[in-house]
Amino acid sequence: MAIETPVLDGTKVRLEPLTEAHLSAIERIAYDDRIWRYMTVPVKTQDDLRQWMEAAMQGKAVGTTLPWVTILKDGNRVIGSTRFADLDLTHRTVELGYTWLLPEYHGAGLNPEVKLLQLTYAFEELKLNRVALKTHHENLQSQAAMRKLGAIEEGTFRNHYIMADGTQRHSVWFSIIREDWPQVRSRLEERLQRERSPTSA
Numbered sequence: 001m002a003i004e005t006p007v008l009d010g011t012k013v014r015l016e017p018l019t020e021a022h023l024s025a026i027e028r029i030a031y032d033d034r035i036w037r038y039m040t041v042p043v044k045t046q047d048d049l050r051q052w053m054e055a056a057m058q059g060k061a062v063g064t065t066l067p068w069v070t071i072l073k074d075g076n077r078v079i080g081s082t083r084f085a086d087l088d089l090t091h092r093t094v095e096l097g098y099t100w101l102l103p104e105y106h107g108a109g110l111n112p113e114v115k116l117l118q119l120t121y122a123f124e125e126l127k128l129n130r131v132a133l134k135t136h137h138e139n140l141q142s143q144a145a146m147r148k149l150g151a152i153e154e155g156t157f158r159n160h161y162i163m164a165d166g167t168q169r170h171s172v173w174f175s176i177i178r179e180d181w182p183q184v185r186s187r188l189e190e191r192l193q194r195e196r197s198p199t200s201a
Contacts, residue, residue, distance in 0.1 A: 002063035003089075006125075008117040011196070012074070013110055015117055018056055018067035018081060023049070025078040026069065035100045038136035040161045040169065056083065056098075063087065070101065070114060079105055082114060084122070092129040094122060109195040115149060116188040123181045130177050137170040146174045150184040 005017035016022075030049055036042035043049050059065025066084040071077065080101035087094045096118055101111060122128045133151055135142040147153070151174035160171040176184055 002061060003066070005060065005066040005068065006121065008068070008121055010073075010113045010117050011192075012072065013079075013113050013117075014071045014073055015068040015082070015114065016071055018053075018060075018069050018083075020053065020057075022069045022078060023053060026053075026081065029078065029080075029102055032103060034103045038139040038142070038169075039098075039100075040163060042164050059083075059085065063089075067098070070110075072105070072110070079110075082118065084118070086132075089126070092127065093132065094126075094128055094130075095132040095134070096122075097133065109192070111145065112149075112188055112191050112195075116185070116192065119176065119181070119184065119188075123178060128178070130175055133174045133176075134171045135174075137172055143172055143174075149176070150180060150187050151176050152180065 007017065008015040027046070027049055030043050033042070033044075036044075041048075041052065043052050056065060056067040060067055064085065064087050066087060068082050069078050070080040070082060072079045080099070082099040083097060085095045085097050096115075099111075099114070119131060122131050133146055134157075135146070137156065143153075154173045154175055157171040157173065159168050161169040163169050
């Protein structure tokens with residue numbers, strides 16, 4: 001049985017359940033090659049975007065995917081998307097992925113808030129035992145962000161995917177498990193508190 005994707009409301013961002021109604025807003029921002037550089041399925045055309053949306057909706061319908069759009073609350077603007085994938089409530093695991101933000105918001109402190117919202121929901125509402133994350137072996141920025149998050153690197157799936165340009169992708173895997181969560185939550189909360197605090201003169 002599929003569960004409903006919840007609204008996750010933060011200070012600067014809000015995660016809303018992805019629906020067809022968001023398609024036009026996403027289309028206005030999605031055709032930036034930097035977003036899809038390390039994704040296995042890049043979005044370059046309207047057909048690509050429609051297939052991206054359909055894949056999310058199909059996963060949602062069978063209960064393995066919870067897709068969100070990321071809304072910047074200042075201006076109520078769609079600036080990205082993210083998902084829970086391979087949700088398994090029997091074994092209490094999920095993968096956090098398909099995450100992208102408009103490049104202009106990289107380094108703006110928004111992604112840590114998104115991750116805190118998702119991880120809080122995963123561990124405290126769904127009572128999951130494991131949240132996995134993976135990334136392209138060349139995506140060093142993403143790997144550094146996962147380590148900063150407190151995720152533990154588990155290893156690399158070699159020759160895991162063939163990219164759209166024909167190159168091989170190795171996937172570097174990380175995870176956060178229930179035992180890690182209190183420390184990860186504290187670290188994220190401290191990061192966000194520092195970013196919200198005015199710099200003293």
